[in-house]
Amino acid sequence: MTQNIVQLKGVQKTYDGDSLVVKDLNLDIREGEFLTLLGPSGSGKTTTLMMLAGFETATHGEIFLDGQPINRLAPEARNIGMVFQSYALFPHMTVAENVAFPLTVRGVPRSAIGERVTNILSLVGLKGFNDRRPAQLSGGQQQRVAVARALVFEPKLVLMDEPLSALDKQLREQMQYEIKQLHQRLGVTVVYVTHDQAEALTMSDRVAVFNAGVIQQLDTPERLYEHPANAFVASFIGENNKLIGTLKERDGESCSVVLADGTPVRAQAVAALAPGARTLLSLRPERIVLHPREGQCDVHADARISDVTYLGDHLRLHVSAFGGQDIVVKHPNATQERPFAQGDAVRIGWRMSDCHALDAPAA
Structure with missing residues (x-):
């Protein structure tokens, strides 16, 4: 039986003490699944991801990772991989140094870092790119480096915040396929944020459709499309x-x-x-x-x-x-x-x- 690696119980978030950006969120995330948080701008999906990462604090409720409460843990103490929309690579570092950074700050012996960096770069299709700098890479290559950096320390959970939105259509579709293949090979749990419904349908095991801080429907891509729970989901997922x-x-x-x-x-x-x-x-x-x-x-x-x-x-x-x-x-x-x-x-x-x-x- 698949276990839940993440649980959000009664989670709320407000920035002004009045309006709730996230309202009484209860969500179980299964170990090894690819879960996408989908919704329009301001729906609460990114705020939910940021609370998971530790960059935002829940106003109310509790978040659990592997059964342990993490609300009061700093982001670096949560052992969660993160891939940002902007790549967030260090421009003065080489590709290998960027990917090695999470291992270095965790005190991994230098003798073990080189092999792990080489292995993960090969896995994301960047074998031989160790000595290049981010400015020498295309957008797709930079995103692969960001993915490698999020995976190199073997986290149980990886969060991705609209990582493909800056890429052109053809490259975005290629990266969708590559990220999904990586997920299947490594078995890591991925929580992915996007506003692109086609991207969510293509990549996900399950999709949580957000609107106004509330999950409108949590289901497989097929059921979301074929059996929408309400008018919002029907309108947001595909054309109708x-x-x-x-x-x-x-x-x-x-x-x-x-x-x-x-x-x-x-x-x-x-x-x-x-x-x-x-x-x-x-x-x-x-x-x-x-x-x-x-x-x-x-x-x-x-x-x-x-x-x-x-x-x-x-x-x-x-x-x-x-x-x-x-x-x-x-x-x-x-x-x-x-x-x-x-x-x-x-x-x-x-x-x-x-x-x-x-x-x-x-x-």
């Missing part, structure tokens, strides 16, 4: 169509919703809503089918194309349905099909299980 309606009736896990134009739609009932309540239907663009076959979909509607965008492997269509509602459809680009054009009448459909009835935001 939002249809506002009124709950007519609920039957177990399914429900009937009447849209603004009077159209009844069956959906998965996620929020605990009573008949007559306002609700939001969340529907992913790639789950909508154009001209569905008989029996392929549970919900059907006539629509008209208002815009077509060619995106290589798929077409992005805006269609108007349900009394003028704009709906986005992602359609696989099959060259044998007749082209779609603005103004075309089409039939759209989807399965009831792909449409989620959630809490509606305030009107």
